[in-house]
Amino acid sequence: DIQMTQSPSTLSASVGDRVTITCRASQSISSWLAWYQQKPGKPPKLLIYRASSLESGAPSRFSGSGSGTEFTLTISSLQPDDFATYYCQQYTNFSPWTFGQGTKVEIK
Amino acid sequence: EVQMVESGGGLVQPGGSLRLSCAASGFRVSANYMSWVRQAPGKGLECVSVIYSGGRTYYAESVEGRFTISRDNSKNTLYLQMNSLRAEDTALYYCVRSQQLAPIDYWGQGTLVTVSS
Numbered sequence: 001d002i003q004m005t006q007s008p009s010t011l012s013a014s015v016g017d018r019v020t021i022t023c024r025a026s027q028s029i030s031s032w033l034a035w036y037q038q039k040p041g042k043p044p045k046l047l048i049y050r051a052s053s054l055e056s057g058a059p060s061r062f063s064g065s066g067s068g069t070e071f072t073l074t075i076s077s078l079q080p081d082d083f084a085t086y087y088c089q090q091y092t093n094f095s096p097w098t099f100g101q102g103t104k105v106e107i108k
Numbered sequence: 109e110v111q112m113v114e115s116g117g118g119l120v121q122p123g124g125s126l127r128l129s130c131a132a133s134g135f136r137v138s139a140n141y142m143s144w145v146r147q148a149p150g151k152g153l154e155c156v157s158v159i160y161s162g163g164r165t166y167y168a169e170s171v172e173g174r175f176t177i178s179r180d181n182s183k184n185t186l187y188l189q190m191n192s193l194r195a196e197d198t199a200l201y202y203c204v205r206s207q208q209l210a211p212i213d214y215w216g217q218g219t220l221v222t223v224s225s
Contacts, residue, residue: 006152016205032209034211034212036212041217042214043202043215043217044153044212045215046212046213049210049211054163087152087153089153089211089212091206091209091210091211092209093208093209094168096155096158096168097143097155098155099152099153099154099155100152101152102152102153
């Protein structure tokens with residue numbers, strides 16, 4: 001199975017900061033990567049699909065980039081509603097889905 | 109409107125069994141990739157089983173031989189039969205929908221499974 005490694009595991013930031021989360025795949029997944037946001041007690045919510053496409057309704061301050069094995073999620077200006085845990089997920093058709101271990105964005 | 113409602117979770121002793129259900133509305137379970145994704149308390153996400161639109165199934169190594177995924181097209185419902193449960197199966201189990209080469213677009217609210225004596 002493809003292993004997904006996120007970094008950092010925890011990130012402390014302030015409102016207005018630019019935040020970047022990295023996700024690395026153990027082998028090439030082309031652009032078959034999604035990013036989800038999860039808040040306590042809620043299921044994850046899709047933010048980005050196909051590495052860089054913004055899901056309808058997701059704020060434009062979220063953006064994704066990368067292909068192959070290295071990907072990033074960027075929040076251009078962190079807002080109070082963005083303090084949450086973020087997961088990457090690969091969804092190729094030659095390997096079962098796998099998720100990164102998550103990145104918790106905390107208030108600094 | 110797409111909706112998925114899970115049920116069947118609860119407290120069970122190690123070695124016991126549970127059957128989870130996911131009643132779907134607003135779309136056909138049989139036409140989608142339907143999965144169970146679990147999240148242990150304070151931990152990350154793990155896809156434990158998938159039933160593809162063509163009927164093929166996938167199981168994570170951690171549950172292979174103990175869990176069985178199925179669907180009832182007439183009831184538009186997804187199931188997960190869980191046998192020989194272990195403490196490490198304790199988690200919130202989400203029913204999720206996807207498609208080939210597509211991310212998960214809908215999640216249920218989850219049903220909690222606790223395995224403890």
